Amino acid sequence: MRYVGVAAVWAYRFTLRPFLGVGQCKYHPSCSQYAIDAYKEFGLFKGTLLAGWRLLRCNPWSRGGVDYARDQKVFR
Amino acid sequence: MIVASILTPLEDLLRHVLNALHSVGLPWAWAIVGLTIIVRMLLVPLTVKQIHSMQNMQAHAPQMKEIQRKYKGDRTKLNEELMKFYKENNINPAASCLPLLAQLPIFIGLFYTLRAFAKNPPGGQAAIDRGDFSWLHFVPDITKHANSHWSGYILLAIYVLSQVASTYFMSGTMQKSQRYLRMILPFVFIPFIVRFPTGLVLYWMTTNLWTVGQGLITRRLIPKVGAPTAATPSGPKRSSRTPPKEAQAAVAEAPDEEPAAAKPSNGPPRRVKRKKKARR
Numbered sequence: 077m078r079y080v081g082v083a084a085v086w087a088y089r090f091t092l093r094p095f096l097g098v099g100q101c102k103y104h105p106s107c108s109q110y111a112i113d114a115y116k117e118f119g120l121f122k123g124t125l126l127a128g129w130r131l132l133r134c135n136p137w138s139r140g141g142v143d144y145a146r147d148q149k150v151f152r
Numbered sequence: 153m154i155v156a157s158i159l160t161p162l163e164d165l166l167r168h169v170l171n172a173l174h175s176v177g178l179p180w181a182w183a184i185v186g187l188t189i190i191v192r193m194l195l196v197p198l199t200v201k202q203i204h205s206m207q208n209m210q211a212h213a214p215q216m217k218e219i220q221r222k223y224k225g226d227r228t229k230l231n232e233e234l235m236k237f238y239k240e241n242n243i244n245p246a247a248s249c250l251p252l253l254a255q256l257p258i259f260i261g262l263f264y265t266l267r268a269f270a271k272n273p274p275g276g277q278a279a280i281d282r283g284d285f286s287w288l289h290f291v292p293d294i295t296k297h298a299n300s301h302w303s304g305y306i307l308l309a310i311y312v313l314s315q316v317a318s319t320y321f322m323s324g325t326m327q328k329s330q331r332y333l334r335m336i337l338p339f340v341f342i343p344f345i346v347r348f349p350t351g352l353v354l355y356w357m358t359t360n361l362w363t364v365g366q367g368l369i370t371r372r373l374i375p376k377v378g379a380p381t382a383a384t385p386s387g388p389k390r391s392s393r394t395p396p397k398e399a400q401a402a403v404a405e406a407p408d409e410e411p412a413a414a415k416p417s418n419g420p421p422r423r424v425k426r427k428k429k430a431r432r
Contacts, residue, residue: 101248101249102248102249103235104231104232104234104235105231106249107249131249131250131253132250134248134249134250135248135250135251136248136250136251138248139239140235140238140239140248141235141236141238141239142232142235142236
């Protein structure tokens with residue numbers, strides 16, 4: 077089930093990303109890589125929430141920085 | 153289906169703005185251009201923030217170069233170290249995913265809006281015959297696919313050129329391979345875009361040209377910090393030329409000082425400084 081999420085991220089990478097012109101994410105790893113990691117580690121539901129939360133954090137008013145999916149603090 | 157239902161309010165909004173622009177007196181094609189410009193103007197505050205962070209980044213360029221040199225082989229480690237460096241120096245990297253993703257619904261929404269347009273143009277066939285959907289007298293119908301008329305190919309060419317140019321201007325800190333990929337991609341996408349409504353190409357073209365214009369203004373606003381460092385290898389050769397320039401600048405800054413006195417005190421030490429930077 078969780079690989080549905082991973083596949084969705086890859087589909088995004090190949091189709092939509094070029095249109096957006098995403099150069100660099102302010103976080104490391106990038107948002108899409110974070111999503112893949114999150115899906116692999118936490119499954120489809122939690123992974124989607126984590127990836128969504130990461131995307132919301134990846135805005136011009138946040139700090140950015142090193143942020144791995146495995147270090148998340150949402151689900152404890 | 154789910155995506156479409158989520159986008160319906162946005163589509164309605166876009167349609168309303170389009171209709172409003174048209175009712176003010178703009179032809180449909182110009183209404184699309186106007187809509188694009190409105191969207192981009194709303195994004196200007198973000199751009200200003202980006203300019204600030206770009207200035208900040210360029211001020212720290214030498215240290216960042218050092219980090220890049222240190223972790224040349226290991227991309228992951230390099231990124232991690234760079235992120236740490238950003239944090240330590242209060243640098244906020246320009247790129248972030250959310251504003252970029254925010255453009256996606258607008259693009260898709262506009263796609264649906266214009267597709268609905270093509271299927272059911274307001275005013276029907278009579279309006280098409282009247283030329284309500286023409287643009288600048290050379291695009292006969294913006295609701296038709298881009299490859300239905302030779303003018304579509306001209307728009308496509310402008311789209312590709314503007315895409316390449318916008319990549320060129322907006323890719324200050326981007327890796328070279330990424331930059332090339334993004335310059336090649338518009339060519340790869342031509343076969344798909346050819347089947348888009350011409351109005352959509354018009355939107356994409358406008359937004360890219362806006363980006364290019366923004367890039368040009370940004371370049372003016374940001375002093376090139378990296379350039380003098382790169383020029384140092386030719387420093388000794390140009391030494392006969394550079395001091396007068398610097399002396400002139402010194403005169404302009406402090407007219408009280410005598411140029412003869414400013415020359416020897418100003419010229420040589422600066423060069424030494426730059427050399428140090430280059431060696432780092």
